[in-house]
Amino acid sequence: MTAFTRRAVGLALAAGLVLGTSFGFVDRASAQSPMSSAEITKQLSEVTQFDPSLTAQVLQGMAQRAVAANQPLPLDQSEIAKRLAKLAQIDVQIQFALNSAVIRPQSYAALGSIADAMHHPILWNYRFLVVGNTDTTGNRAANLALSQKRAEAIKEALVNLGKVDPARLDAVGLGQEALELPNKPTDPINRRVEIFTIGTVTAMPKPLQ
Amino acid sequence: MKRHIFGLAMLTLAASAGGASAQTMSFADAGALIAAQCGASIERFCAREDVGTGKVASCLQQNQKDVPQQCFAALQQAEAGTTARLAAQQATFGLCQDDARQFCKGVKPGDANLLDCLLASYKVVKGACRQGLTNAGWAN
Numbered sequence: 001m002t003a004f005t006r007r008a009v010g011l012a013l014a015a016g017l018v019l020g021t022s023f024g025f026v027d028r029a030s031a032q033s034p035m036s037s038a039e040i041t042k043q044l045s046e047v048t049q050f051d052p053s054l055t056a057q058v059l060q061g062m063a064q065r066a067v068a069a070n071q072p073l074p075l076d077q078s079e080i081a082k083r084l085a086k087l088a089q090i091d092v093q094i095q096f097a098l099n100s101a102v103i104r105p106q107s108y109a110a111l112g113s114i115a116d117a118m119h120h121p122i123l124w125n126y127r128f129l130v131v132g133n134t135d136t137t138g139n140r141a142a143n144l145a146l147s148q149k150r151a152e153a154i155k156e157a158l159v160n161l162g163k164v165d166p167a168r169l170d171a172v173g174l175g176q177e178a179l180e181l182p183n184k185p186t187d188p189i190n191r192r193v194e195i196f197t198i199g200t201v202t203a204m205p206k207p208l209q
Numbered sequence: 210m211k212r213h214i215f216g217l218a219m220l221t222l223a224a225s226a227g228g229a230s231a232q233t234m235s236f237a238d239a240g241a242l243i244a245a246q247c248g249a250s251i252e253r254f255c256a257r258e259d260v261g262t263g264k265v266a267s268c269l270q271q272n273q274k275d276v277p278q279q280c281f282a283a284l285q286q287a288e289a290g291t292t293a294r295l296a297a298q299q300a301t302f303g304l305c306q307d308d309a310r311q312f313c314k315g316v317k318p319g320d321a322n323l324l325d326c327l328l329a330s331y332k333v334v335k336g337a338c339r340q341g342l343t344n345a346g347w348a349n
Contacts, residue, residue, distance in 0.1 A: 036237075037235065037237055045320070097256060097257075100257075101259060102256065102257060102258065102259055102260075103259070103260050103261070104252070105243070105244040105247065105248035105251050105252065106244060106248070108240030108241065108243055108244045108248075108260070109237050109238075109240040109241035109244060110237075110240070111236075111240055112235065112236035112237035112238070112239055112240030112241070113236070113237040113240075115236040115237075116235045116236050116237050116346070119236075119295065119298055120321065120347070121320075121321040121323070121324045121347070122320055122321035122324075125319055125320075153259050153261055154261075155261075156259065156261030156262065157259075157260055157261030158261075159261070160261045160262070160263060161236075161260065161261060162236050163236075163291070163295055
């Protein structure tokens with residue numbers, strides 16, 4: 001996994017896919033410009049290491065245990081967030097209908113950009129984890145459940161509309177258990193969808209003869 | 210493997226339709242187009258449907274008389290454009306096989322190495338390969 005060095009080329013070639021709209025990136029609002037598929041491709045291909053033991057099931061178990069035990073939220077990064085932080089990732093704001101997993105049309109283009117990135121040759125052979133997160137507004141257990149539904153809705157849209165192979169995608173909701181800003185737990189910035197590169201589909205092919 | 214066969218079929222179709230002009234579309238552009246042409250109708254009539262399930266499209270059909278024709282045109286355009294884009298992506302490395310042998314010997318496939326090499330050789334690769342790279346959305 002050391003071959004991701006010439007991304008300038010990738011950026012240039014994918015520049016044609018850049019969207020001039022601001023669809024899909026709402027909560028971070030004006031502070032953040034929309035992420036193009038070129039940027040997504042670049043960030044998701046910056047793999048330094050995988051953590052094979054970190055699966056959707058493991059993460060879900062960690063989050064469920066934290067909710068069941070009703071442990072106080074840590075003031076710094078949670079254990080879950082620390083493990084995820086090591087992986088190549090993007091952070092996107094997908095707009096959902098209130099208290100629902102329905103993706104609003106404003107975010108269709110953002111979803112499309114993610115699908116485009118996943119169809120790019122640099123990411124063809126990789127698998128991804130879609131993670132849904134909330135802030136601490138509302139009920140902790142309900143947040144966990146809603147974020148799971150939202151992560152699954154994104155996976156479903158990427159598969160059925162974006163034609164991404166379902167074997168390449170896992171989805172998990174972490175509720176408020178992996179806050180982006182642990183010292184500002186109600187900040188809307190914590191409401192986000194993250195996508196992590198978690199491994200390869202098959203061994204890399206052999207060189208041309 | 211299925212995708213390769215499908216890609217081949219699409220390639221044949223594209224070739225018989227006169228080649229170069231395959232109107233391919235990125236999923237981002239398709240999403241933006243659908244949001245622009247159908248967004249208001251979706252929010253009005255189909256606000257409870259998950260888009261990934263396909264129910265939004267059938268909901269729009271059910272409300273056909275109140276949904277602008279441009280929305281249905283956009284849905285068709287998006288479907289056709291992204292299908293053509295995927296077919297082009299599947300077909301490109303086949304179209305570029307000879308060029309890859311000529312210009313990219315020893316390049317290790319994967320991590321877009323081959324694509325990077327083909328793009329670096331863009332001016333000298335054959336027309337079909339060049340067109341394939343363009344239709345795949347990777348060349349510009």
